[in-house]
Amino acid sequence: MQRGGNEQGTTPPRFSEALFEEFHAETFRSVWLLAWRLCRDPTEADDVCQVAYLAVYRYWVDDRLREEPRRLLFRVAQRTAIDSVRRRERRSRLSELLRGASQPADELGLELKEALSKLKPEDRALLLLQAEGGFDYKELAAIYARSVASIRSRLYRARKALAREIRR
Secondary structure (H helix, E strand, O other): OOOOOOOOOOOOOOOOHHHHHHHHHHHHHHHHHHHHHHHOOHHHHHHHHHHHHHHHHHHHHOOOOOOOHHHHHHHHHHHHHHHHHHHHHHHHHHHHHHHOOOOOHHHHHHHHHHHHHOOOHHHHHHHHHHHOOOOOHHHHHHHHOOOHHHHHHHHHHHHHHHHHHHHO
């Protein structure tokens, strides 16, 4: 496959199904290995690849590709893999919290449910969307039609309020 979109500002080649298939065949192994090395999970690596190739495909088909497709592919794959790992770690931390190191799971679960019920409904929904839904700040900002900074601030205050309620 001829590469286009280099540093000198040339445009990428026009999209065609055959060109995309060739691009996929040339790059899949290295993209999948990158995703696997970051995620350490073959299923997550498959998901990362799917997201990355879909992003490149959409940009290329819509003629919005302004750089070499390979560069975009690896950038999207890297960011998606990192987000995936972060989501997994958040879920793991939440599971550990819910299991509770010093309390039985049922007792901690009731305590957490009680504390959540005392929060404002907006704060409770935001915390649950992030913890259970695995949404990141950007996704939550889109859901609530707010800025990422606003969502971070609201989550910070909601976590503080939840910690206060749990301590009581």
